[in-house]
Every structure is written in structure tokens, then in C-alpha cells.
Amino acid sequence: MSSSPMVPERERILELHADHALQGLETGQQAELDRLLEVHADLNDDSLELAAAALDFAFVQQSASEEMPDSLRQRLRSVPLPTSKPDDSGTERDAPASAASASASGAPVVLSGWGKLGWLAAAAAVLWMASTQWLVSNPSDREQFDQLVASSSDLMKADWQGTDDPAGSQVQGELVWSNDQQRGFMLFQGLERNDPSKDQYQLWIFDRSQEHPVDGGVFDSTGGEILIPIDAKILVKEPFQFAVTVERPGGVVVSKRERIVSLAVPETPGP
Amino acid sequence: MESWKPPALLDAPRRGEGCAESESGPLSKLLSNGYRRGENDRKGAPAVRSGGIHFTVPDPLLPLVTSGDPAAMQQCIDRYGGLVWSMARRWANDAADAEDAVQEVFISLWQHAERFDPKVASESTFVTMIARRRLIDRRRRLSRRREVELPEGDHVEPTEEVDLSLAPDAEVAEKALTELRPEQQKVLRLSIYHGLTHSEIATHTGIPLGTVKTHARRGLIRIREALQTDSRPTEKGVRS
Numbered sequence: 264m265s266s267s268p269m270v271p272e273r274e275r276i277l278e279l280h281a282d283h284a285l286q287g288l289e290t291g292q293q294a295e296l297d298r299l300l301e302v303h304a305d306l307n308d309d310s311l312e313l314a315a316a317a318l319d320f321a322f323v324q325q326s327a328s329e330e331m332p333d334s335l336r337q338r339l340r341s342v343p344l345p346t347s348k349p350d351d352s353g354t355e356r357d358a359p360a361s362a363a364s365a366s367a368s369g370a371p372v373v374l375s376g377w378g379k380l381g382w383l384a385a386a387a388a389v390l391w392m393a394s395t396q397w398l399v400s401n402p403s404d405r406e407q408f409d410q411l412v413a414s415s416s417d418l419m420k421a422d423w424q425g426t427d428d429p430a431g432s433q434v435q436g437e438l439v440w441s442n443d444q445q446r447g448f449m450l451f452q453g454l455e456r457n458d459p460s461k462d463q464y465q466l467w468i469f470d471r472s473q474e475h476p477v478d479g480g481v482f483d484s485t486g487g488e489i490l491i492p493i494d495a496k497i498l499v500k501e502p503f504q505f506a507v508t509v510e511r512p513g514g515v516v517v518s519k520r521e522r523i524v525s526l527a528v529p530e531t532p533g534p
Numbered sequence: 535m536e537s538w539k540p541p542a543l544l545d546a547p548r549r550g551e552g553c554a555e556s557e558s559g560p561l562s563k564l565l566s567n568g569y570r571r572g573e574n575d576r577k578g579a580p581a582v583r584s585g586g587i588h589f590t591v592p593d594p595l596l597p598l599v600t601s602g603d604p605a606a607m608q609q610c611i612d613r614y615g616g617l618v619w620s621m622a623r624r625w626a627n628d629a630a631d632a633e634d635a636v637q638e639v640f641i642s643l644w645q646h647a648e649r650f651d652p653k654v655a656s657e658s659t660f661v662t663m664i665a666r667r668r669l670i671d672r673r674r675r676l677s678r679r680r681e682v683e684l685p686e687g688d689h690v691e692p693t694e695e696v697d698l699s700l701a702p703d704a705e706v707a708e709k710a711l712t713e714l715r716p717e718q719q720k721v722l723r724l725s726i727y728h729g730l731t732h733s734e735i736a737t738h739t740g741i742p743l744g745t746v747k748t749h750a751r752r753g754l755i756r757i758r759e760a761l762q763t764d765s766r767p768t769e770k771g772v773r774s
């Protein structure tokens with residue numbers, strides 16, 4: 264979104280910095296901030312974010328706390344460490360802005376924007392996360408997800424809603440889809456782990472231009488956070504709902520819809 | 535780090551006196567190892583004075599992390615794990631979600647460790663900033679609008695005496711908060727501590743959205759000004 268043209272640019276930057284510090288920015292807002300900072304580079308700082316952080320720290324100190332679980336501490340300590348000094352190349356222009364961009368785009372930043380610690384730290388972190396089944400998508404999925412979110416003017420988004428089916432009762436996450444690019448991704452957390460030898464999840468895209476739901480692809484879940492590319496088998500023109508069912512391994516041509524585990528109804532993209 | 539103890543701490547009520555005697559308070563949990571009063575975990579750590587009590591502030595670890603010091607990363611986890619965990623628990627729906635969030639925060643911290651500048655902010659504030667970023671990002675990414683649990687009152691009630699020795703920025707910020715207009719304080723508490731969006735704050739309080747944004751922005755600017763005018767003699771608050 265853009266502010267009124269009557270708002271001076273420097274004032275607008277301040278507004279956006281404050282919004283970023285307190286609640287994050289939407290993709291359009293981040294793009295606007297990046298554009299404005301190209302002109303007003305002297306205002307490119309984290310000072311409001313640091314102010315919010317200092318206050319947050321004070322609040323944390325005043326509130327009741329609980330011990331971090333030992334198991335988590337051990338997991339954190341098991342992260343493979345970088346074994347060489349970082350090089351000086353590839354330093355991000357502004358790590359905070361980078362993270363903010365990712366935030367605004369709705370994309371995880373774990374696999375992008377590595378700073379001076381370099382690829383060793385990145386690789387170590389990725390291996391570690393993969394080993395804990397925290398990430399099951401591959402880096403190219405993440406990169407494509409970033410790219411899709413950043414480049415699509417017609418991006419549809421929707422929250423996943425669970426159902427009474429035990430496999431989907433705890434599900435959270437979102438779906439993004441671009442009609443123009445005929446691409447999309449599903450981000451899930453809490454979708455019950457499946458045994459691929461027994462059953463698999465299958466996405467169905469309900470398209471007003473089609474008589475039957477479109478097969479969006481078969482996938483598996485680890486039970487943690489997963490990012491799945493949508494694999495629409497035919498052209499999707501007017502999607503209005505997405506549904507995930509449990510089907511036999513390999514999926515089916517027509518679902519009996521015996522087990523619907525999650526639904527998503529996208530918002531209509533803005534003009 | 536130099537003895538950059540802000541004057542505000544010396545002028546503040548002697549809340550630190552009681553808390554400093556407590557090794558089992560919340561900060562001891564938050565900053566669970568090597569960050570307690572008197573623990574000289576790194577040679578050369580300067581002592582700062584608060585309300586007549588001497589604190590030992592350990593040297594920052596992030597520069598060592600940047601240089602690839604494995605021990606520093608472990609110490610960082612020990613030092614800030616409790617802080618990050620407390621923040622994550624506040625933002626996450628449940629413990630499992632919080633654990634994932636904590637992992638994301640530390641990954642991000644390793645990524646951005648080289649951007650820490652002790653002349654700009656204390657290490658604890660920098661870590662808190664990175665944690666907030668990740669937690670905000672995570673919530674937006676997952677489109678997770680957890681059920682908003684609003685406080686009974688506007689205040690975050692202390693549950694135990696706390697040790698502020700390691701958080702001079704927080705001390706300054708907290709003092710500056712008390713000097714804001716009540717509605718600005720309210721908005722900032724709801725936003726920063728309770729994680730409410732501006733829209734949620736407007737809904738909860740009945741304050742028009744535009745006014746919420748104004749209160750938040752002006753209040754935050756006042757906090758920033760207080761931080762930038764504390765006694766540290768360096769170019770605070772400005773990123774290169």
C-alpha cells in the first residue's frame with residue numbers, strides 16, 4: 264500500500280520504520296520502504312526497531328518466565344558450527360531490511376540472505392534443521408516460494424483451516440497461488456505425519472471454470488513445518504477453494520472425499 | 535565495553551537493590567548462564583554501578599560468533615536462550631511452536647551476528663531485536679492469529695525482583711515509557727509485549743486506528759530519543 268502523496272517522504276519512512284518495528288510490513292509496504300530508502304539512505308537505520316527491542320526486553324524482565332526445556336537447549340547446542348572465519352564478500356546491504364523483506368513477503372528467511380558467516384554456517388544450519396525434520400522442503404522450493412511471492416501481482420493467499428479429521432485438527436499455515444504463473448505453494452504446520460506406504464495427502468483445487476476439482480498433486484507430511492509446491496495438473500483459471508484429502512499412495516483421479524483434512528479459501532487479490 | 539552506565543539507572547528507584555541480591559529471579563532464568571551479577575565469565579568485563587551495587591557486565595559474544603568461535607555460540611545459547619524462549623512462549627501458540635521459533639531465532643542470530651555493533655546497542659537489545667523480527671515474521675508467515683489474550687490491566691506486573699544489570703537499554707527504555715502519555719504507554723504495551731497489531735489495539739481499546747498508529751509511532755520515537763541521549767558517548771542509533 265502507498266501513503267498519501269501529501270505525506271512527505273521522510274515522514275513516510277518514519278511511519279514505515281515504526282510499523283516494521285511493531286508489527287512487520289506487508290510486501291507492498293516493504294517495497295515502498297526500500298524504494299524510499301534508495302532516495303533517503305540516511306534514514307536507513309534500525310533505531311526504532313532497537314527501541315522496541317529495548318522496551319520488549321524490559322517487559323520480559325518484568326514478567327514471569329519459565330525455563331527453556333533442556334531438550335531444546337541440547338538441540339540448539341547441537342548445531343554444527345562453522346569451522347572457518349567468514350569471508351568479507353557478499354555482505355548484505357542491510358540485513359534488517361533483508362529480513363523485513365522476507366517477513367513482508369511471508370517467506371521464511373532461513374535459506375536466504377546469508378551474511379558474513381558464509382555458506383558454512385548456512386549449510387550447517389540447513390543440515391541441522393533438516394536433521395530435526397524442521398524443514399522438509401528443499402532450498403529450491405524456498406527460493407521459488409520467495410520468487411513467486413515477490414514477483415506475483417495476482418498472488419492469492421489463504422489460511423489453512425483444519426477439520427474434524429484427526430490428521431488436520433492441528434493444521435495451520437497458508438497457501439499462495441498465482442493464476443498468471445500457474446504456480447503456488449502450501450505451507451503447513453501441524454499436518455499429521457503420514458506413512459507414504461499407506462496413504463498420502465492430495466490437494467484439490469476447486470475452479471469455477473471446471474466441472475470437477477483439479478488435482479493439485481500428492482505430497483507427504485513430517486508433522487512439522489513443510490513447504491509444498493502445488494502441482495496443478497491442468498490449467499487453473501478461477502480457483503475459489505483448495506482442499507486437502509487423504510488418499511491411497513499415489514493419489515486418485517476422483518476423490519471420494521472421505522477424509523478432508525484441511526481447507527483454504529483465498530482472498531481475491533487486489534486490483 | 536566501556537562503563538557506559540546510563541545516568542537514568544543511577545537516578546532510578548533502587549529496584550535493583552533487592553533484585554541484585556536474588557540469583558533466582560527471572561533474569562537469572564532468562565539469562566541463564568554467565569550473565570549474573572558478579573559472574574566474571576570473561577576477563578576484563580567491566581563493572582558498572584547501579585544503585586550502589588556493582589555489576590559485572592560480560593563482554594559481548596556476537597563478535598566472537600562472527601569470527602567462528604564455537605564456544606561463543608554455545609555461550610550465546612546459554613546466555614540468551616532463556617530470553618528467547620520467554621519471548622517465543624509469549625508469541626507462540628504452544629510449546630512445540632515456541633521451540634521451532636527459538637530455533638529460527640538462533641539461526642537468524644548466527645546469520646546477522648556480524649551486524650551487532652556495541653556502540654549502537656547492547657547485545658541483549660540486539661538479540662531481542664533479532665528475536666522480535668523472527669517472531670513477527672513467523673506469525674505473519676504462518677498467518678497465525680493466535681487468540682489474543684489481553685491483560686486484565688495495562689501493566690505488566692512484575693512477579694519477582696529483577697536484575698537490570700545487563701540491560702541498560704531496557705532500563706532507559708522503561709524509564710522513558712513511564713514518561714509517555716498514558717495512552718501512548720498503553721498502545722506500546724499492547725503492541726510490544728502483547729504482540730497486538732495496530733488494528734487489534736484499535737478494536738480492543740476503541741481508539742481510532744489512525745490514533746493508535748500515531749501513539750505507537752510517537753511513543754517509540756520518544757523511547758528512541760531516550761536511548762540515543764543516554765550517557766554512551768558513541769554514535770548510537772545510526773546504522774552504517
